[in-house]
Amino acid sequence: MFIYLEDTLITDPKLLYEKSYEIRRHNMKTIVKAKLGHTGGDLSVTDILTTLYFGVLNVDPSNPTDPERDRLILSKGHCSGAFYTILAYRGFFPVEMLDTYEQALSPLNGHPSNTKLPGIEASTGPLGHGLPFGVGTAIAAKMDKSPRRVFVITGDGELQEGSNWEAAMSAAHHKLDNLTVIIDRNGLQQGDYTEATNRLEPLADKWRAFGWEVVEVDGHDHAALLDLFQRVPLQKGKPTCVLAHTHKGQGVSFVKDQVGWHHRVMTQEELAQALVELGEVQA
């Protein structure tokens, strides 16, 4: 039976903030240990993911396939480092497993796969898969007359993939007010700024024109994110698009907003500095 898990959720934004920095620290250590990972994008999406998993989503780590669970689809699957850290801290698998990130035969593959770990809805990594998947599972929820909600997180560069716009059109057509897309609008993609590569603006207008209810938010403001995610859908009969303004590399000064940090890995010295900036208490 469907059990509503509100009791287990954190509703104090300050605690969510602290949690997200604890997760950042662990994540950065994991990446440096593995010598692989997406440093910038992980730091960009951590506050959104932390708020959802610890403050919003109706998911039960002890019953991860509960049909009535909310669905979270991380379409920007290259940010597996942040994703796995949050899933582990939320209890989907032991935190110690993070030590096996990208190691031989580990289920913690470079990109998340639903066949390898509990709590993962969709195998992602190739960009532009999450939103169509989200539309499908949102339609299924409507068919079931279920109150479960669907959240899809995409990158902004990712929106250059046409599949997103095909899905955006069908989501509005099907009046999927149970579907929310959160765009990690950090302005950067792999090799350059989004606006220097293939311009996205005016992005909010595009989503509005596709029939979505659009809201803009500071993607690092836990209070604002929490309030917003608790309230969606904002408009009956319309899917919600959250344009989350973020910084790639948020929390680490020398990574923040830098083109070169898409998948650069910190040196030991850089990690030491990053951990101080991320609030690690020095012994």
Next chain:
Amino acid sequence: MSEKFDCRDAFGKALEELAASDERVVVVVNDSVGSSKLNAFKKAFPERVVNVGIAEQDLIGVSAGLANGGKRPFVSGASCFLTGRATEQIKVDLAYSHANVKVCGMSSGIAYGELGASHHSIEDIAWMRAIADMTIIVPADPVETYQAMHAIHKFDGPVFLRVSRYPVPVVHPEGYQFEIGKAVQLREGSDITIIANGTMVTVALQGAELLAQQGIQARVLNLATVRPIDQQAILKAASETKGIITIEEATTSGSMGGAVAEVVVQNQPVPMRLLGFPGVFMPTGSVSFLFDYFGLNPAGIEKAAFELLGR
């Protein structure tokens, strides 16, 4: 054979030369300038780079249009996304339309190692091979990559060039001349034949060395062009040696090994062993870990040879 090279460097160098000598040459990328090692190219020819962003279907369509407009497009991006996301565009816009576009798949095979099956491109050869009129080339080293670039520039029609990032030594002798459609024999032998391409040519040569220590003389062919396939070299091997091992960094379903088997089984049947990835999604692991895990190493070749020779 000790120094190793990332073939993307030879690719970039050849492209710069081609752009310098032929003003029609343009590069079309999907946010893949860095991952294609084209930063120097972009610096030298900024106006000759068309970056469509992260949009592979658009990428191939735009390339077909550029060719229609008199340009000579070289498309470059991660092979998994190019050949996977845009398969139908490649089929219709390029092959069916005989567009003069060169599709250069970077970091092919399992070069992305730990990034996992979604980023591996082990299906690309089979996918491209199923499309009529696609010429398919899988160079083994920087020398061959460089020469293949010049050869496909001269060639009229769509080509899939498969480039790895996994470091390989030079396997070709001084004075080697790559020719589209021609297999090249890198080692003589009359007991069995090992046919390889791409990163596996080095492994094939090491395997042949191991077999020689057991008194087995293995012929080694580099079958860089998978289509059009060198029937003559394959049938010669089938008639002059007792069996054929193919080895490649690709799925064993429908890739180079399958192409060789199609020739062999219809003309001169001999026992074969197809080495590659056997139709499974790979576990997490580095490239070298996965090569060993699936027996793509000299020991794997030895085992296959023993099976073929009944040892």
